[in-house]
Amino acid sequence: MNYASALRFLSRRWWLILLPFVASIAISLPALLDDAPRGYTLQVRYSAAQPPDLQFNEDSFMDTWLASELVVNAFTDWVRSSRFRDELAAQLGEAADSLAGLGIAADNSRSVGVIYLSHPQHDALVLIADAVQLVLAGRNAEYFPQLRGEAAQISILDVPWISAVSPSMSERLRPLLQVGLGLLLGLALALLAEHLDQRVHHQDDLRRMGLPLLGSIPPNGAR
Numbered sequence: 001m002n003y004a005s006a007l008r009f010l011s012r013r014w015w016l017i018l019l020p021f022v023a024s025i026a027i028s029l030p031a032l033l034d035d036a037p038r039g040y041t042l043q044v045r046y047s048a049a050q051p052p053d054l055q056f057n058e059d060s061f062m063d064t065w066l067a068s069e070l071v072v073n074a075f076t077d078w079v080r081s082s083r084f085r086d087e088l089a090a091q092l093g094e095a096a097d098s099l100a101g102l103g104i105a106a107d108n109s110r111s112v113g114v115i116y117l118s119h120p121q122h123d124a125l126v127l128i129a130d131a132v133q134l135v136l137a138g139r140n141a142e143y144f145p146q147l148r149g150e151a152a153q154i155s156i157l158d159v160p161w162i163s164a165v166s167p168s169m170s171e172r173l174r175p176l177l178q179v180g181l182g183l184l185l186g187l188a189l190a191l192l193a194e195h196l197d198q199r200v201h202h203q204d205d206l207r208r209m210g211l212p213l214l215g216s217i218p219p220n221g222a223r
Helices: 003-035 061-079 083-097 122-138 167-196 203-208
Strands: 040-049 102-107 111-121 153-156
Touching: 003 111, 003 167, 040 122, 061 083, 061 102, 061 111, 083 122, 111 122, 122 167
Parallel strands: none
Antiparallel strands: 040 111, 040 153, 102 111
């Protein structure tokens, strides 16, 4: 198909190409313009130590740090448990429904623990973050008999900062792929319609069919 034939093809089938293309744009445009956060995340960094009367004497500096590391390790496992979530529900009271959709994970690096929270709603995550700190500091003695009924000392290392979760790369690319597929579908439909169309639209069609051209009549009978 040469340049002139391609132009004639487009002039006949442009509407068939545009229909799926425009439809794909209409379907994809809301997602393409949607830049709303997909949720919110927050992390709480803390250190922990045994109650003062359980700590070692001043000459046992390394033992004190080792004990702190063991406390943080134990708290990490506690935060991952269902009982910690139950404590959050009790702390939140009537707002316990905000725990729906909460993602919670924990990790530790020596004597520093980190709690990762994710939630689809910003305000709910603020309430939960406060509850996490209260439960972490006030309820730990209930779960660790090694503390002898006294809560471990908890220090929050930095101000928890809530970050918005942006749409993923796949979400951003999906509308563009849909538009591209719409264009390809339109071209495929146009080519199929052209292939099935047995009418003669131009003298080049006769030449491709191997038929002799005896003459032509100009448009509107012009001489």
